[in-house]
C-alpha cells in the first residue's frame with residue numbers, strides 16, 4: 001500500500017461507525033432502525049423494516065421464519081451514509097431465544113444504541129445485552145423512547161438505568177412533559193428547544209436556540225410548562241453528571257436522549273450526536289498482539305453465519321467484520337484455522353437494501369463471504385501474517401434434547417444437517433462418550449423448533465426429540481493430563497465431545513456440577529469459551 005492509500009485508509013476508517021441497537025422486545029428498536037435508515041436515505045418509505053419484523057415475529061410459523069431469514073440477509077447488516085460518515089448498523093435479533101446470535105453480533109460493533117421504553121423502564125433483555133456490552137466496555141448511547149405516552153418520570157428512568165444497569169447517565173436532552181403534555185425536548189448542551197409535532201421531524205433550522213432558560217419566549221411557547229422546564233434544568237445543572245467523552249468511550253457513562261421514534265422525534269438529534277461522538281473502528285486483540293485498523297494489511301473475523309438464505313441456492317454466507325487494512329475484491333487471504341490461502345472472489349456488501357458485490361471495503365465494514373462449509377464462526381482471515389482474533393464467545397447451552405431418527409437410513413443426512421446448523425451457530429451438538437444418540441444443546445428453546453423444522457425441510461431428515469435430562473454443560477479443561485484422565489474415567493457417563501472435539505461435562509443437576517467442580521479443583525469448567 002502506498003502513502004496515499006495509507007492516508008485514505010485512515011480517512012475511511014475515521015468515517016466508519018459500526019454499531020448495534022440493544023433493547024427489550026417492543027421498546028422500539030425496529031421503529032428507530034427504520035427512522036435511521038430514512039435519514040440515511042437507505043430506504044424511501046416508512047414501513048419496510050416494520051413489514052419484515054411482522055413476519056419475523058410469528059416464530060412458530062416455519063414459513064414465516066423462512067421468509068424472515070430470506071429477507072434478513074440484507075437486514076442483518078444495513079449500511080448507509082449520514083453526513084460524512086459511513087454507518088454500519090448490525091441487526092441484533094431481539095427475541096431472547098436467539099440471544100446467542102445477538103451476543104456474537106455485539107462482538108463486531110464499536111458502539112451501541114440502547115432503546116428504553118419510557119413506560120416500562122429497564123427490562124430483562126436490556127439487562128442481559130448490557131452485560132454483553134460490558135464484556136468489551138462498548139460505548140452506549142441511550143434513547144428513551146415513547147415520550148408521547150404517559151410513562152415514568154424522567155428522573156426515575158435515569159435512576160432506574162443507573163441502578164439496574166450500573167452505568168452513569170449524562171442527559172444531553174431533557175423532555176418537556178410527557179404523554180398528552182409532551183411539548184418536546186430541551187437540548188442541554190446546544191441550548192436548543194426542539195418542539196414536538198406528532199408525526200413530524202423538525203428540520204435543523206426549525207430548532208429554536210434559547211441560550212438562557214429565563215428567555216420569555218419559553219413562556220410564550222410552553223405556557224405553564226416553561227416553569228417546569230426551568231426547574232428541571234436548574235436541578236440538572238446542579239445534580240446531573242456532565243457528559244464526559246472518556247467515560248463514554250470506556251463504557252462507564254452513557255449520554256441520554258429522549259424522544260418518540262414513531263413520531264420521528266429526537267431521532268435526528270440522536271443521529272447527529274451519534275456521528276460526532278461514537279467511536280470509529282477500534283483496535284482489536286488477536287492472540288499474538290493488538291491489531292490496529294490503520295494497519296496496511298487486511299484482517300477480519302467471522303461473527304455470524306447464515307445458511308440457505310436463498311432456498312433455491314442453499315448458499316451460506318459468513319459475515320466478516322474488517323478489523324484492519326483495505327479489502328479488495330478478489331484478494332487472497334489466509335484462513336487462520338485451516339492455514340490455507342483462499343481467494344475472496346465475490347464478497348457481498350450490504351449497501352442500502354440490496355446485496356451488492358464489494359469492490360473494496362474498509363475497517364468497520366462488514367462483507368459477506370460465500371461459505372461452502374469451510375468457514376466457522378470465530379474464524380480470522382488476514383493478508384499475510386496469520387492472525388486469530390479473540391473474544392468471539394460461545395455460550396454453554398441451558399436446554400438439551402436427544403435426537404432420535406425415525407428412519408435409521410437417514411443417519412448420514414442427520415449428521416450433515418446438524419453439522420451445518422452447528423457451524424452456523426444455530427444449535428450446539430454433543431456426542432456422548434457412551435452411547436450413539438446425538439444430544440443437541442441450545443441457549444434458548446426456540447432454537448430446537450427451528451432446528452427440527454430445518455432438518456426436515458432442508459435435509460429431508462425425519463426425526464423427533466426426546467428429553468435429555470441435563471441441567472448444564474461445561475467445557476472441561478486441564479493442563480495436567482493425569483488428572484484429566486482420572487476425571488474422564490470417573491465421570492465417563494456424563495461426558496461428551498462437542499462439534500470441535502472439545503471435552504464437555506453434561507451435568508445432570510446444578511448441584512452435581514458444583515460437587516464435581518469441588519471434587520476436581522485442578523479442572524476448569526467453562527460456561528463460555530472462545531471460538532478458536
Ligand code: G4P
Nearest residue numbers: 023024025026027028029030031145146149260261262263
Ligand atoms: P421492537 O423492534 O423493539 O420490538 O419495537 P417496535 O419498533 O416494533 O415497536 C414496538 C411497538 O411500539 C410498536 O407498536 C410501535 O409502533 C410502538 N412504538 C415505537 N416507538 C413508539 C413511540 O415513540 N411512541 C409510541 N406510542 N409507540 C411507539 P405495535 O402496536 O406493536 O405495532 P404497530 O401496530 O404500531 O406496528
